[in-house]
Amino acid sequence: MSNESLANLLKEERRFAPPAELAASANVTADAYAQASEDRLAFWAEQARRLSWAVEPTETLDWSNPPFAKWFADGKLNVAYNCVDRHVEAGNGDRVAIHFEGEPGDSRAITYAQLKDEVSKAANALESLGVAKGDRVAVYLPMIPEAVVAMLACARIGAAHSVVFGGFSADAVASRIKDADAKLVITADGGYRRGKPSALKPAIDEALTKVDGVENVLVVRRTGEEVAWTEGRDVWWHELVDGQSAEHTPEAHDAEQPLFILYTSGTTGKPKGILHTSGGYLTQASFTHNAVFDLKPETDVYWCTADIGWVTGHSYIVYGPLSNGATQVIYEGTPDTPHQGRMFEIVQKYGVTILYTAPTLIRTWMKWGDDIPAGFDLSSLRVLGSVGEPINPEAWVWYREHIGAGKTPIVDTWWQTETGAIMISPLPGVTETKPGSAQRALPGIAATVVDDEAREVPNGSGGYLVLTEPWPSMLRTIWGDDERYVDTYWSRFEGRYFAGDGAKKDEDGDIWLLGRVDDVMLVSGHNISTTEVESALVGHPAVAESAVVGAADATTGQAIVAFVILRGTAADSEELIADLRNHVGKTLGPIAKPKQIKVVSELPKTRSGKIMRRLLRDIAEGREVGDTTTLADSSVMNLIQSQLPAAG
Numbered sequence: 001m002s003n004e005s006l007a008n009l010l011k012e013e014r015r016f017a018p019p020a021e022l023a024a025s026a027n028v029t030a031d032a033y034a035q036a037s038e039d040r041l042a043f044w045a046e047q048a049r050r051l052s053w054a055v056e057p058t059e060t061l062d063w064s065n066p067p068f069a070k071w072f073a074d075g076k077l078n079v080a081y082n083c084v085d086r087h088v089e090a091g092n093g094d095r096v097a098i099h100f101e102g103e104p105g106d107s108r109a110i111t112y113a114q115l116k117d118e119v120s121k122a123a124n125a126l127e128s129l130g131v132a133k134g135d136r137v138a139v140y141l142p143m144i145p146e147a148v149v150a151m152l153a154c155a156r157i158g159a160a161h162s163v164v165f166g167g168f169s170a171d172a173v174a175s176r177i178k179d180a181d182a183k184l185v186i187t188a189d190g191g192y193r194r195g196k197p198s199a200l201k202p203a204i205d206e207a208l209t210k211v212d213g214v215e216n217v218l219v220v221r222r223t224g225e226e227v228a229w230t231e232g233r234d235v236w237w238h239e240l241v242d243g244q245s246a247e248h249t250p251e252a253h254d255a256e257q258p259l260f261i262l263y264t265s266g267t268t269g270k271p272k273g274i275l276h277t278s279g280g281y282l283t284q285a286s287f288t289h290n291a292v293f294d295l296k297p298e299t300d301v302y303w304c305t306a307d308i309g310w311v312t313g314h315s316y317i318v319y320g321p322l323s324n325g326a327t328q329v330i331y332e333g334t335p336d337t338p339h340q341g342r343m344f345e346i347v348q349k350y351g352v353t354i355l356y357t358a359p360t361l362i363r364t365w366m367k368w369g370d371d372i373p374a375g376f377d378l379s380s381l382r383v384l385g386s387v388g389e390p391i392n393p394e395a396w397v398w399y400r401e402h403i404g405a406g407k408t409p410i411v412d413t414w415w416q417t418e419t420g421a422i423m424i425s426p427l428p429g430v431t432e433t434k435p436g437s438a439q440r441a442l443p444g445i446a447a448t449v450v451d452d453e454a455r456e457v458p459n460g461s462g463g464y465l466v467l468t469e470p471w472p473s474m475l476r477t478i479w480g481d482d483e484r485y486v487d488t489y490w491s492r493f494e495g496r497y498f499a500g501d502g503a504k505k506d507e508d509g510d511i512w513l514l515g516r517v518d519d520v521m522l523v524s525g526h527n528i529s530t531t532e533v534e535s536a537l538v539g540h541p542a543v544a545e546s547a548v549v550g551a552a553d554a555t556t557g558q559a560i561v562a563f564v565i566l567r568g569t570a571a572d573s574e575e576l577i578a579d580l581r582n583h584v585g586k587t588l589g590p591i592a593k594p595k596q597i598k599v600v601s602e603l604p605k606t607r608s609g610k611i612m613r614r615l616l617r618d619i620a621e622g623r624e625v626g627d628t629t630t631l632a633d634s635s636v637m638n639l640i641q642s643q644l645p646a647a648g
């Protein structure tokens with residue numbers, strides 16, 4: 001960004017008060033903000049008591065060697081014990097932990113008592129393969145219960161897992177296995193995607209021709225398809241794990257014992273192995289899951305639609321919900337298999353009360369049409385969450401109206417792989433929400449927006465989002481690369497964590513995320529956020545989705561180029577394009593009018609559903625399209641190019 005701070009163009013005046021009933025019984029009330037700001041460390045020390053410690057910590061934060069933090073360093077705990085055993089010991093062994101819904105329609109309910117047995121058996125199995133505390137285990141599985149069991153088994157014995165998203169290629173897997181120096185890989189023959197088996201093991205077989213050090217591959221049988229087998233290396237899960245004892249003593253590990261490495265999705269640059277440890281991470285995952293979703297473990301049915309391969313799956317499928325004793329749904333497949341109502345059918349079937357999903361899916365639902373959710377009973381829902389990208393105000397309002405019956409609070413949660421847990425979000429029983437804003441740092445979290453000179457911007461202005469105090473679930477380093485950790489996050493602004501996202505503060509001091517700093521456009525000397533222009537476009541009734549980029553322009557420096565996907569019946573025409581440009585001009589001001597608008601049927605997205613604007617910038621600037629390996633569907637770029645007039 002230039003010295004000119006980010007323009008603050010979008011005005012969104014709609015406000016939604018929390019439902020009275022929810023406010024009256026909310027897990028966390030407004031007092032938490034006051035309590036945390038009075039004594040932040042005491043607040044977190046109290047939250048740590050949500051967990052069962054084998055040795056209670058007496059120290060909260062050790063920040064004597066910044067930016068290398070230690071939280072609760074003299075405490076000891078077992079993360080798996082906290083997620084499973086203690087619920088059984090408390091008499092809740094019969095509570096369902098996981099309602100698994102396979103894509104072909106098979107389902108399994110797993111209680112906490114059963115989960116405890118499964119995790120114990122798997123922990124014994126890992127130990128029988130020579131995996132020990134401090135080792136790394138790569139996990140490359142579909143969305144099946146064994147993925148959760150595998151992660152918890154690692155946590156139980158003190159081995160760090162490195163989950164690699166099941167859609168990644170052999171090369172991507174190989175580089176992650178190598179970087180983490182994993183000893184064991186846990187995979188499956190395959191999983192179900194789009195109505196058919198999709199193989200996983202071949203990618204591992206290929207990856208292991210490129211890296212050394214992996215002694216065994218533990219293979220879950222999910223699809224029953226034929227797999228290649230390397231004798232002496234490959235072991236079937238059902239042969240090894242099922243026969244183990246269901247007794248396994250959970251050892252108490254140090255609070256700073258590495259829990260997992262997770263590679264960021266690679267929207268930008270070379271993937272970084274983000275290291276998270278145990279006590280602080282679990283404290284904040286547990287606290288935020290309880291506070292932000294208002295989870296009532298006895299009555300709620302929670303569903304997070306993320307894949308276990310992303311941080312959202314780690315913190316809000318595995319560690320947050322299970323540490324809180326939640327009942328949750330896990331779904332294996334794609335949202336439109338066998339029909340576009342599948343997700344709503346699952347909400348109806350299990351009586352889901354809390355739904356946590358991503359803007360990309362919400363906009364896809366909008367595109368498919370309002371009548372699809374209207375065909376299902378969604379009345380059980382009481383809290384809706386969003387994560388992964390800024391949510392456009394219009395998508396937010398659609399989500400509330402069509403999924404939340406016009407009454408559920410929406411929590412727009414900002415956080416990152418690096419932050420480990422939610423950092424900025426409304427609280428559903430406290431906050432008067434604003435469509436499109438994540439609003440306020442959670443109790444115990446310190447965030448603000450600064451300009452190029454690291455000065456806090458006044459309300460009504462934009463700049464860079466920074467975190468000004470360490471937090472319990474912060475990354476501890478980049479695996480094997482302390483220097484890159486310091487350079488990437490702690491060097492741009494002295495003593496502050498630089499998130500890489502643009503943001504603005506509104507007149508009330510609430511925070512609005514404006515997309516990645518790399519995506520901000522500079523038009524005639526004004527910094528304009530791609531997010532705001534996209535939100536203006538999605539605010540037009542004809543537009544379902546849009547992606548906006550700044551393309552080099554001889555007169556204005558950069559010119560705004562928009563790619564749009566139209567909703568249902570809208571047809572591409574010159575009149576519509578003119579109307580869209582005027583609509584943006586009216587909503588944001590003439591400076592933000594796109595120079596060009598291109599109608600397409602798909603947008604390039606990462607496998608976690610984020611729009612990859614740099615590829616669209618390549619198209620807009622007439623360049624050869626760059627690296628597409630992290631795209632969910634690599635054919636999308638060809639499709640988009642074929643839909644554009646040759647002259648661009």
Ligand code: ATP
Nearest residue numbers: 264265266267268388389390413414415416417513
């Ligand atoms: P990489 O860092 O390799 O590019 P990534 O940033 O896509 O990968 P994640 O850690 O999953 O990987 O994503 C975090 C980013 O997602 C944030 O920095 C932000 O840009 C975006 N994000 C997440 N939640 C929100 C939200 N509620 N509002 C706005 N942006 C969000």
Ligand code: MG
Nearest residue numbers: 264416417500
């Ligand atoms: Mg990132």
